[in-house]
Each structure stands twice: as structure tokens, then as C-alpha cells.
Amino acid sequence: MATSCNERKNIQGHPCFGGNHHKNGRMHLAVAPRCNIKCGYCSRRHDCANESRPGVASRILTPEEAIVKVREVVTSNILGPIIKVVGIAGPGDPLANEETFETFRLVGAEFPHLMKCMSTNGLLLPEKIDLLEALDLHSLTVTINALDPAVGAKIYRHILYQGKKLTGSQAAEILIANQLEGVRRAAAYGMTVKVNTVYIPGVNEEQVPLIGTKVKELGASIMNVMPLIPQAEFAGVVPPTQAELDAVRSANEQIIGQFKHCRQCRADAVGLIGQDVAYAETAGTVNGQALTAG
Secondary structure (H helix, E strand, C coil): CCCCCCCCCCCCCCCCCCCCCCCCEEEECCCECCCCEEECCCCCECCCCCCCCCCECCCCCCHHHHHHHHHHHHCCCCCCCCEEEEEECCECCHHHCHHHHHHHHHHHHHCCCCEEEEEECCCCHHHHHHHHHHCCCCEEEEECCCCCHHHHHHHEEEEEECCEEECHHHHHHHHHHHHHHHHHHHHHCCCEEEEEEEECCCCCCCHHHHHHHHHHHHCCCEEEEEECCCCHHHCCCCCCCHHHHHHHHHHHCCCCEECCCCCCCCCCCEEECCEECCECCCCCEECCEECCCC
8 A cells, every 4th residue: 555645764864865865875786777868968887996976887686686695794793783774766767677576576585674765767657656665665766867858858869668769858758758657656655755856057057947947846755966077978067156156055945955965976885975885895804894893
């Protein structure tokens, strides 16, 4: 049975949804390499250890490898006490990868006390939201960069949907409609919904307050306006200054709560926001220390 909008799932302590990010940590599992849209600002890289941004991971994990990692971290003296959330945020789109759902099943079966969180572009949300509810997803982040398909067409190069590759305003219109419907249905299930918006100067700044207003109406509780990372097709665009970003966030705060601690994390981030550990490929060590040391 669906949870009503007035019966929110308990995400107290989630560092990306208003919890104390100085003492509560999260673990991202890089089990989702495939993506079903092409954003002009996205550059996904696997086997990458030197960049700290969305879309990168040291390596892709299978669900079986992922649960081993969770087991090691959660039972460790070093990280165990701070990890409150297990999330899947790529490096592709989680909903385009069946491994996402198997990973959540494994985590839920062995560590039911951990909150389950996911970040998605939202294209497949309407058809996958019931499954996410069945898996007891606590919190959901949807990246919405435009409400106007004409603006969306400047950001998204194509989508892969129902066996077709679609481009232009047609693709953006489908994506936006599915994102909004997904937000509405997730909120109706009691999930706490955060909306990420990449602020691209000269492209979508006028869309930001419109997005805030719309997703608030649909049940989202918080918004995260993120600065563009100049890369891929937007490599030549100058990102917003901190002052410009602060001004947009402050104005938008009159519409919907703003998350201001985002560090645009990797798909395999582990630890506290802004203080991620380097989780070694050799099991049982982190930052050169044994996980069970202490």
C-alpha cells in the first residue's frame, strides 16, 4: 500500500537531505554504468581515481561485489559508525541498470537499518517507481534542468526511450514529463524528494525558479542548484561565480528549501560530504588504514 504524502519515510540523519553532514556519512555504490540520455555537460569515466565529480568511478561493481563493500565498510571501526545511507548515483543512470535493483535488494536484506537513496535523470521513473517503493527506497534525487522543452533541447542531445533514439524538443518534452510525473508519484509514496538543477549560465537560469515552483507543488521538499562543471559540449561555458550561485539559491529559497552543501560527489564516494575516503581496491583498507584497526 502506498504511503500517503503526510507519512514521510524516516530519513533523519541523511547528510544530503538536511542531516548533519559533519557526522553522518554515505556510501555510493557504482553499479550502474549505462545511461539512457546524453547531457551536454556530462563526461562519464570509469577507472578514474583522480577526479571528484559526478559520472566518475574507480571501477564498476557487480551487485555481489557491492554488498561485500557495504559489509566491509558498515562493520568497520573507522567508517561503520558514520555511514547512514547507501546510495546509487551512477556513473550512468541507475534506472537504466537492472544491477541497481538487485543491489538494493541485497542491501535491504542484510542491512535494513541503512537508508536507501538513489539519484536519477528521471526518464524511467514512472515505470520504475513502484519497484523502488517495493524496495523501500527512502529518498530520491531527480536532476531536472528545464521545464521548457526548447531549453531542454539545448541541454540534452538525445534520449533512448522505448527502443528509440529521440532528439530535440521531442526528446526533452518526454524527459521533462516523465521527470515531473516521477517526482509526483515518489512524493505520494512518502519518499523524500530532492531536485538537482545544473545552473548553466546563458542557457537555463530563467528556468530555475520555475522548476522550484513546479516541483514544490508536486511534493519535492528540497532543491539543489549546482554550478555547471565546464566539460563535454559545455566545456567553453563559464560557470557561475559563487556570488551568482548564492544569489540564485537565495532567491529560490523563497520557493523551496535549498541544499547548499553539495560537493557534486563521485559515483563511488564514501564517507562524509567533502571528506571522502579513498576506498582501496585491496579489500579491507581505506586511506591506507585497515578498516578494522582501532
